[in-house]
Amino acid sequence: MCGSNDYLGLSTDPRVTAAAAEAASQYGAGCTGSRLLNGNLDLHEELERELADFFGKEAALLLTTGYQANLGAIGGLCGPADTVYVDKEAHASLIDAARLSRAKLQWFHHNDTEDLAAKLAQHSGPGGKLVAVDGVYSMEGDLCPLPELLDVCDRFDATLLLDDAHGAGVLAAGRGTAEHFGLTDRVPLITLTFSKAFGSIGGVVLGDEDVVEYLRHHSRSLLFSASASPANTAAALASLRIVRDEPWRCEAVLKKADHMRSELLALGYRTGEPGTPVVSLDTQDEIHTLLGWRRLMDTGVYVNAVLPPAASPRLRTSYTAVQTEEQLDRALAGFALARDVLGPVLTRGA
Structure with missing residues (x-):
């Protein structure tokens, strides 16, 4: 198998499968509702706390998939007056999120910070500017130029969203692309999925507590979707602890x-x-x-x-x-x- 995203081999780890089975036995096969209504478990909140601590951010918001994490973050923060600047090689979920938010979608050349700066310099109007990139690009396997991206965002007062689906759990003892560059404190928003290194399914948005709390009440993909199953949540939590303990x-x-x-x-x-x-x-x-x-x-x-x-x-x-x-x-x-x-x-x- 040379085509799996199970980078750490955790999807079949006995500790992970046992945690999933135990959670299914205790809580049932599914939550049958959104977290806002009847689908919120102490297990979800425990995973959020440990994710925020491990990745060095104030807060975390757990969603049912990594795709929904990007939709929830961009759709919850951006609207018709805003512009989302997306790397041409970025994951489809970032592109779809920008489109569904009804913000203006502006492409820039892959890993080309000069092109991004030129596009940002042309921005006009009162709307906000969000730059969306992958940490590790899933098709090519190359890293984003994070230090340069952050410098450009600072220069033009733009917010960076880093989708670290393929970097989290792997780079920097599992803490991902931002930590690989030593820049976690400077990255406002990080999204990731559990379907790669963490051997499960689910997604999370990491950021400042006030931003995450806002998204908790404004992310449509969270509000109108059933919450992550107990088994998947417990599996992700067990995997996170293994990553932490077995670098x-x-x-x-x-x-x-x-x-x-x-x-x-x-x-x-x-x-x-x-x-x-x-x-x-x-x-x-x-x-x-x-x-x-x-x-x-x-x-x-x-x-x-x-x-x-x-x-x-x-x-x-x-x-x-x-x-x-x-x-x-x-x-x-x-x-x-x-x-x-x-x-x-x-x-x-x-």
Whole structure:
């Protein structure tokens, strides 16, 4: 499995599955209502407190999915008078959130702070300015230039929202992209999901207490959706505690991903930047992407075949803290066999 987002291997950890089973037994299979009405549990509030403490923010707001966390944050804070500036490679949930908020949507080039500054300089009117980026981009595996982004936001009085779905639980002993750069105090809003490193499902908005409290009463995706199930909530809480107590998992997944990146380069593949669990492999076009994916499947190696409109054609691979050396060697053998169908754009001298 080289296509999972279960970066720390926690979705099948016995402590996590036991916590989920116990919560389902105690509270039932679901909450059958929104948190505002009848779906709020002490378990939800306990997870919020521990998330805020772990990530170094004043408060946390738990939502049912990571997608809903972005919709709740942007939709709750922005309106028709505002402008949301979105990185062109940002996750679809940030784009949809901007559109649903009815704010003006303004793109800027991927990780291009000069283009962002130029767009912000053209802003006019009384409305607010929100900049929405990923911490680790899920398709390419590259980091956002967080220090430069914050400097631009400060210069133009804009608020930054950092979606750290693929950085939280992995970078900086699990504390994510903001902590990786030592800038947690400067990032006003952080969203993340439990469906990656935390092995469950759910989402959270982290920020100042007054902002989170405002969102608790103005986020439509929170107010009009059933709350996270007891099992998913307990699983996320158990995973959070494991991340806190076992930082070796974060180090292990990065080490294994960088090992695979190095070995894939040696095989002739073009890969992205080091330092994240995502290793993206260039492909020539859609047909070669599918041919390569099929060849890898035939050798027993699963990767993600990425096609437009999700992103440009590529094979997205990712790795976990609990994969063995033998498993990684088996995957590399599959990648070696797949080179003949992938074409010259993917491989050099193959």
